[in-house]
Amino acid sequence: MAIYLGLDSSTQSLTAVAIEIPARKILGAWSVNFAARLPAYGTENGVLRGADPRVAHSPPLMWVEALDLLLADMAAAKFPFAEVAAIAGSGQQHGSVYLLPEAERLLAGLGTAPSLAEGFAGAFARPTSPIWMDSSTAAECAAITAALGGAAAVAELTGSAALERFTGPQLRKFHSPPPCQECEKREKQDKAANKQHGFSDFLPADAGSEKDN
Secondary structure, three states: OEEEEEEEEOOOEEEEEEEEEOOOEEEEEEEEEHHHHOHHHOOEOOEEEOOOOOOEEEOHHHHHHHHHHHHHHHHHOOOOHHHEEEEEEEEOOOOOOOEOOOHHHHHHOHHHOOOHHHHHHHHEOOOOEEOOOOOOOHHHHHHHHHHHOOHHHHHHHHOOOOOOOOHHHHHHHHHOOOOOHHHHHHHHHHHHHOOEEOOOOEEOOOOOOOOOO
16 A cells, blocks of 8 residues: 655645555645744735735745645654655646745755745745735736727737736836836846756746647
8 A cells, every 4th residue: 555645735724635555545634824823024914915905925834834744744643754656736816936046045945944934945936926916917907908009919828818817917016117226136036046946956837838729
């Protein structure tokens, strides 16, 4: 028999479920509620709210620290990690995390760090990440739509209209001319950091193909 572990990172919590195959027996379930277990990040139901009600962000380091707590809870329950055959992960849609160039080096060195949160704390170009609830990019969506020739043209090219919670408009928003020298420095960091990464390596974003569209 083998154990399969599923991880789900939602807006409010990080949850793990372990299943024994082929018996299809649930061996255990664990969950870390962000607001309850990690109050230092100041979220409400996992979300940071500010003066602008359209802005909805979450701290990516909170998600990393939640994984530390989840694994500690599982270890305290004597979960047999060595018997795990595979791990599947899922997360909330349309969130985007911005990494600095040294993130790849930090990721590779996590095995020697005291914790995942401590080892990866210096990897983020921005301390917060826009999530699916964010609706602050109406201007960027309008600009993208106009540049591509209208909503129908955007849908034909990408498979969808330009929606505020999508990552593309968020990237355009962050790419706007910075109003100060410090923001310009951060903007350069973001440009260098806009990558997607896997569990053990960095991978390029997949723009799809003509067949896929």
